[in-house]
Amino acid sequence: MLLAFNKPYGVLCQFSGGGSRPTLADYVREKDVYPAGRLDMDSEGLLLLTDDGALAHRLTDPKHKQPKTYLVQVDGAITDAALGALRRGVILNDGLTRPAGAEPAVEPDWLWPRDPPVRFRKAIPTSWLSVTLREGRNRQVRRMTAAVGFPTLRLIRVRIGDYTLDGLPPGHVRRLA
Structure with missing residues (x-):
């Protein structure tokens, strides 16, 4: 089984132990599925869940180089120099990142309001x-944009490999396979 979930802001990518914070168990009714990868509590968007360990490995292992695409709202008017740095790779405290695809974007008309607002x-x-990105370090997009002088305000994953968010509302699940 493979599910797409549009993770809302503030939801933990785990099924238990959230205390007063919402977890996947508050949204996902299917049993025995687990997230293939993670999104931070303050990130939103596409999360894939599966009951197939081999599939989860193919989706998350960096050697398979599944590209992950994010829409990112940053503080400030992004510069060509900052975009160029992201495209070449950025030095973070855990080393040089792989080059990223980085393009200016417009706020999409399908974007839902965030609670709390940015x-x-x-x-x-x-x-x-x-x-x-084709790698997955902890809080990587946020650290990369901050390193080039443009802190992330909002982060929404919209694609993992061939799988997309495609109109899935926040907090909803779509069965993919």
Whole structure:
């Protein structure tokens, strides 16, 4: 079984032990499925769940190089220099990242409001990017955008390999296989 889940902001990528925080168990009714990868509590979007360990391994192991694409809202007006740095790879405290796909984007018209909303400051604009990674370090997109001077405000995963969010509302599950 393979499921797509649109993880809302603030939901933990685990089925138990959330205390007062919501977990996958609050949304996913299918039994014996587990996340193939993770999204941080403050990230949103596509999470794949499966009961097939081999499939989970193919989806998450870096040697299989499944590209993961994120829509990212950053603090400030993104520069060509920052985009170039993301495309070449960024030095983080755990080493140089692989080059990322990084393109300017527009806020999509299908985007749902976030609760709580992203902070708004009149004097500082925000920008949207599309960032595609082929590795999966802890909080990597957030650390990369911060390293080039544009902290992440909102992060939404929209694609893992051939699987997409494609109109799946937040908190909903779609059976893929």
